Amino acid sequence: MADTQKTAIVTVAKLPKSSDWAVTINRNCTLDPYDRRNSMKIIHTVWLGVLAVAAGSAWAQSAAPTDAQIAAIVVTANQVDIDAGRLATSMSQAKDVKEFAQRMITDHGGVNKTATELVQKLHVTPESNATSESLQQGGDQNLAALMKLKDGAFDRAYIDHEVAYHQSVIEALDKTLIPGARNEELKALLVKVRPAFVAHLEHAKQLQASLGKRGE
Amino acid sequence: MIAFSRIGRRQLMTWVCGVVLVGVLIAGGAFSMLSDANAAPGTYVVTIENMRFSPDALTVQRGDRVVWINKDLFPHTATADTKAFDSRSIEPSASWSYVARKRGEYAYGCALHPTMKARLTVR
Numbered sequence: 001m002a003d004t005q006k007t008a009i010v011t012v013a014k015l016p017k018s019s020d021w022a023v024t025i026n027r028n029c030t031l032d033p034y035d036r037r038n039s040m041k042i043i044h045t046v047w048l049g050v051l052a053v054a055a056g057s058a059w060a061q062s063a064a065p066t067d068a069q070i071a072a073i074v075v076t077a078n079q080v081d082i083d084a085g086r087l088a089t090s091m092s093q094a095k096d097v098k099e100f101a102q103r104m105i106t107d108h109g110g111v112n113k114t115a116t117e118l119v120q121k122l123h124v125t126p127e128s129n130a131t132s133e134s135l136q137q138g139g140d141q142n143l144a145a146l147m148k149l150k151d152g153a154f155d156r157a158y159i160d161h162e163v164a165y166h167q168s169v170i171e172a173l174d175k176t177l178i179p180g181a182r183n184e185e186l187k188a189l190l191v192k193v194r195p196a197f198v199a200h201l202e203h204a205k206q207l208q209a210s211l212g213k214r215g216e
Numbered sequence: 217m218i219a220f221s222r223i224g225r226r227q228l229m230t231w232v233c234g235v236v237l238v239g240v241l242i243a244g245g246a247f248s249m250l251s252d253a254n255a256a257p258g259t260y261v262v263t264i265e266n267m268r269f270s271p272d273a274l275t276v277q278r279g280d281r282v283v284w285i286n287k288d289l290f291p292h293t294a295t296a297d298t299k300a301f302d303s304r305s306i307e308p309s310a311s312w313s314y315v316a317r318k319r320g321e322y323a324y325g326c327a328l329h330p331t332m333k334a335r336l337t338v339r
Contacts, residue, residue, distance in 0.1 A: 103328055103329070106290050106291065106328075107289075107290040109290070110288075110289040110290030110291075110308060111289050111290070113289070114289045192266065192289070193289070195266040195267040195268070196267055196288070196289075196290070198267070199267040199329050199331045199332070202330075202331045203329065203330055203331060206330065
């Protein structure tokens with residue numbers, strides 16, 4: 001594993017507002033998707049890193065993200081998962097994995113539709129920022145890694161990633177996005193979508209357990 | 217004057233008794249109508265929001281109508297485990313109505329989101 005991954009340690013000394021949590025991020029650049037024991041932990045750390053680095057560094061001087069930045073993060077976070085879902089519906093051979101992927105496309109699409117309508121109504125233009133860009137980059141890396149896989153290996157890597165991704169987004173919602181949102185309607189939308197991320201996480205974990213049994 | 221007043225009082229008493237009797241009759245009629253309304257099929261609403269059915273346990277009488285309203289941002293279903301009823305996809309802000317005709321205990325959930333579970337009892 002050590003040979004296949006390049007590890008950069010980023011230490012965020014002081015985070016704004018809601019946090020005094022110093023974070024050390026292992027940012028894994030070349031992920032070996034075959035090593036399942038470590039990959040789960042690494043994927044989660046990467047996503048957590050993506051969300052935490054930006055939360056910490058990008059806004060170190062200007063405190064919490066602005067609503068425009070939060071809007072961009074929300075839209076990108078959903079879009080990244082829609083893209084992964086699209087790949088999985090075409091690549092996976094397993095009915096339950098394909099159904100889960102379709103669910104991600106539909107549900108995150110529904111959230112993005114509402115989020116887009118809200119920002120238009122509020123006259124907020126989503127503002128690209130370090131977190132949204134990192135999310136996009138992480139999503140692209142995930143797609144590139146998944147495209148090299150097929151069958152059971154693809155399913156496991158996709159679902160492992162979904163578990164880690166949803167965990168990270170829930171954490172970001174709780175620590176950065178919900179506390180940071182200034183507009184009440186934007187905050188309410190974030191609160192409203194949280195249970196969907198939690199349910200998706202549980203669904204992904206169920207599939208992960210089921211795929212694990214199939215693999216043995 | 218006194219005699220007139222006595223007659224007046226008697227008339228008044230009769231009138232009051234009449235009014236009370238009519239009142240009782242009206243109230244009785246209204247009550248019986250109310251009882252009929254209770255016996256007639258009712259409509260119950262189950263809200264689907266935040267990835268949950270609310271209430272998550274509902275008891276109705278046979279013939280009652282249950283309406284599921286989806287207040288989430290994406291589709292859900294109300295699908296009995298036994299498939300005794302199945303709404304199929306209920307779009308956001310849409311609803312699905314079902315008349316519960318057969319007695320029983322029905323565990324149901326959203327076919328799209330396996331974590332969403334609830335129960336409908338038909339008496």
